[in-house]
Amino acid sequence: MKSRTFGSISGVIPGRTLYASRRALSDAGIHKPLQAGISGSAEDGADSIVASGGYEDDEDLGDVIIYTGEGGRDPTTGKQTHDQELKGRNLALARNSITGRPVRVVRRADAGYRYDGLFNVERYWVKRGKSGHLVYQYRLVKTQLAPSDLAGENQTQETGLPPGTSHPEFRSSLVSRIVRDSEVGMRVKELYGFRCQVCGTRLETAAGPYAESAHIKPLGRPHNGPDVPENTLCLCPNHHVLFDGKAFSINEDLSLAGTEGRLFVHPRHIIEKTWLHYHRSQFLGIRECGQ
Secondary structure: OOOOOOOOOOOOOOOOOEEOOHHHHHHOOOOOOOOOOEEEEOOOEEEEEEEOOOOOOOEEOOOEEEEEOOOOEOOOOOOEOOOOOOOHHHHHHHHHHHHOOOEEEEEEEOOEEEEEEEEEEEEEEEEEOOOOOEEEEEEEEEOOOOOOOOOOOOOOOOOOOOOOEOOOOEEOOOOOEEOOOHHHHHHHHHHOOOOOOOOOOOEEEOOEEEOEEEEOOOOOOOOOOOEOHHHEEEEOHHHHHHHHOOOOEEOOOOEEEOOOOEOOOOOOOOOOHHHHHHHHHHHHHHHHOOO
8 A cells, every 4th residue: 555644634633723725735744635636546545635616516515525526627617528437536535435434624715725524435426417427426424533533554563454442432423333443444354355254255346345344242332342453354245244143153263153164364364262252152152042
């Protein structure tokens, strides 16, 4: 992965500071490109965007932004003259809907530019815009993460995986949810090339490969598992559902309990056997009850 910081920038508080120019934004590390509205690559995803209302199909609703991708405009008039394509930075932003990585959002303000926090790319689609040409649009929803959450790529020297947290924070909103360290799951999935550790399946979407991160000892009450690489697996959606539903478990020798096969483990991925034992005890308890 190229040097790219995802998540919050240390010491930068959303909504507190105005930046006079794109150069100032770039120097602060918030949005590196001096002209492009999207910062990112098709391989890694997007790390930041500037929402300036430059496209006629944009909608800024505060905590929700309907953001239009780039391309297809006449550089002189600024009008949309041909279709956009899902490539380059448009593909980068679409990739975030698969990886779960948030993007930093910068808004144009009267006196310059303002960093307004992290937004998740909930989904993306293509439609005919007001000009009659195809445009890619993205629904961005503001996260409820604290500024310290997802603050860049913190990796351990031994494995190249981020350390994660032993106590993922539990916050209440309209629906209680666990604040997960998405970077941990993302790096584990990258380690396996987005291939399921059980069946080897790699799903290819228009925005790139897709897999899911599964916790061996579940997060949140009553399990209170840690969000760390040693408690994280890379699974396809089917095996994620089956694993969470205790349809199968994993023995200490990495053979599967409840089905045939064996868990593939990368040499740099250390799995904590204590948490395997915890999941297996839940699996066996359900089996003993005849469920």
